[in-house]
Amino acid sequence: MSVSLESYWDDYARPKGSAGSANPVSSGASQASATSVDRGFGWTQYEGHGPGEELLCQPQTALELGCGKGNELAYLARKGVEATGVDLSGVQCEAARARWADVPGLRFQQADACAFLEQAGARWDAVYSIWGAVWFLDPERLLPLVRARLTPGGVLVFSQAPPVEGCYGPQGMYGRGFRGESLPVQRWAYTPAMWERMLHAHGFDHVRARVLEAPDPAHVGTLLVEARGPGRSG
Numbered sequence: 636m637s638v639s640l641e642s643y644w645d646d647y648a649r650p651k652g653s654a655g656s657a658n659p660v661s662s663g664a665s666q667a668s669a670t671s672v673d674r675g676f677g678w679t680q681y682e683g684h685g686p687g688e689e690l691l692c693q694p695q696t697a698l699e700l701g702c703g704k705g706n707e708l709a710y711l712a713r714k715g716v717e718a719t720g721v722d723l724s725g726v727q728c729e730a731a732r733a734r735w736a737d738v739p740g741l742r743f744q745q746a747d748a749c750a751f752l753e754q755a756g757a758r759w760d761a762v763y764s765i766w767g768a769v770w771f772l773d774p775e776r777l778l779p780l781v782r783a784r785l786t787p788g789g790v791l792v793f794s795q796a797p798p799v800e801g802c803y804g805p806q807g808m809y810g811r812g813f814r815g816e817s818l819p820v821q822r823w824a825y826t827p828a829m830w831e832r833m834l835h836a837h838g839f840d841h842v843r844a845r846v847l848e849a850p851d852p853a854h855v856g857t858l859l860v861e862a863r864g865p866g867r868s869g
């Protein structure tokens with residue numbers, strides 16, 4: 636029987652050096668943000684680089700998909716935002732709850748992001764993902780679910796790696812290597828223009844997708860996508 640995706644992400648969440656923790660999808664963001672929320676809110680793999688929480692348009696409520704250890708959510712909650720994090724990994728959620736136990740208005744739920752959105756009764760002013768679940772879910776399934784759970788005019792913002800030129804759509808890899816147990820892991824890669832078309836087709840507007848240059852332009856940049864759900868007139 637094949638091992639589950641949940642176990643893959645649990646291994647990813649464990650401290651580096653522990654069994655099975657080597658991981659080819661890390662943004663480096665976890666390590667960079669492991670110690671403090673004081674560094675602020677960022678979207679890129681380079682600390683202090685690029686825009687911050689202003690892209691969320693001052694939400695009262697926010698949902699992060701694939702929140703990891705919850706550093707950005709804690710940052711928002713400390714500013715009074717009612718903040719919810721969803722992550723497939725129980726290891727991540729437990730670590731997040733322990734780390735931020737003293738922060739009010741913050742909760743973490745272990746779940747697949749699509750399953751969570753399908754059964755959610757609430758709506759959020761901002762749904763976002765920082766190299767998180769949006770990267771690892773089929774947008775054709777995810778985008779309608781997000782749209783349905785945004786308050787009128789609410790925002791969707793996410794970041795991830797830019798696509799490798801010519802390699803678009805689902806990208807597969809074996810999460811336990813070629814000699815390990817069979818563990819297919821997928822993520823989805825598109826150009827900014829492809830994301831813009833897809834978001835418009837799913838009823839989002841004010842769509843802006845771009846690749847933010849790295850501090851050293853020779854290094855890997857960051858794909859950053861912003862969109863608004865329908866609803867608020869004027």
Ligand SMILES: C[S@@+](CC[C@H](N)C(=O)[O-])C[C@H]1O[C@@H](n2cnc3c(N)ncnc32)[C@H](O)[C@@H]1O
Pocket residue numbers: 644645660661662664665700701702703704721722723724727746747748749764765766767768771772
């Ligand atoms: C590359 S990590 C990024 C974590 C965090 N946003 C950060 O920057 O440190 C991706 C996260 O997404 C979570 N994830 C992956 N697929 C998911 C899914 N289908 N539903 C919810 N979370 C998921 C993983 O468990 C992991 O915590």
